[in-house]
Amino acid sequence: MYLAVIIDAFTRKVIGFCLSRNIDSSLVTTALKRAIKERRVSSEKAQIIHHSDRGVQYCSYEYTDLLDFHGIRISMSNPGSPWENGFAESFFKTLKTNEVYLNDYQNIWEAKTNLFRFIDEVYNQERLHSSLGYLPPSEFEENYWQGVSKQSINYDQIARLS
Numbered sequence: 001m002y003l004a005v006i007i008d009a010f011t012r013k014v015i016g017f018c019l020s021r022n023i024d025s026s027l028v029t030t031a032l033k034r035a036i037k038e039r040r041v042s043s044e045k046a047q048i049i050h051h052s053d054r055g056v057q058y059c060s061y062e063y064t065d066l067l068d069f070h071g072i073r074i075s076m077s078n079p080g081s082p083w084e085n086g087f088a089e090s091f092f093k094t095l096k097t098n099e100v101y102l103n104d105y106q107n108i109w110e111a112k113t114n115l116f117r118f119i120d121e122v123y124n125q126e127r128l129h130s131s132l133g134y135l136p137p138s139e140f141e142e143n144y145w146q147g148v149s150k151q152s153i154n155y156d157q158i159a160r161l162s
Contacts, residue, residue, distance in 0.1 A: 001111055003095075004028045005119070006035035007087045009051070011144070012129050013137035014091065014119050015039060019112050025060035032066055041070050051075040053085050094123065 006016035016035025052058040077084035099118040105111035132140040
């Protein structure tokens with residue numbers, strides 16, 4: 001089984017994922033489409049950078065064309081340099097240690113159910129990250145957007161006072 005994930009480097013939140021029996025462009029393209037939908041990417045002006053290793057699935061025309069279509073810049077780690085994709089490496093270590101090695105999945109559906117539950121409910125909602133002020137990704141993201149919203153309101157109030 002192969003799991004592809006798209007992680008938001010700012011929030012550490014897993015925003016797209018897919019599990020498959022095959023490691024191919026369909027696996028990573030499905031994960032990317034979910035991430036694009038989650039983040040509502042619709043503009044080339046978003047200035048998003050997608051970083052991955054140099055796996056053949058990430059270099060496929062199907063995958064790179066999808067990135068190009070959405071105006072997402074492509075960044076790839078140097079060959080033999082896994083530390084350049086540290087967010088993904090760290091995530092997979094956490095997933096294996098806290099979910100995979102503790103279970104004996106009987107079939108793909110059981111694996112999918114458990115892995116996706118872990119991603120959605122444990123990793124995104126509960127797992128504390130020191131780089132996020134010891135908040136889980138979803139809470140950090142929510143706090144960030146509330147702060148942005150408050151800043152917008154403050155700017156509006158300042159404009160009315162002028």
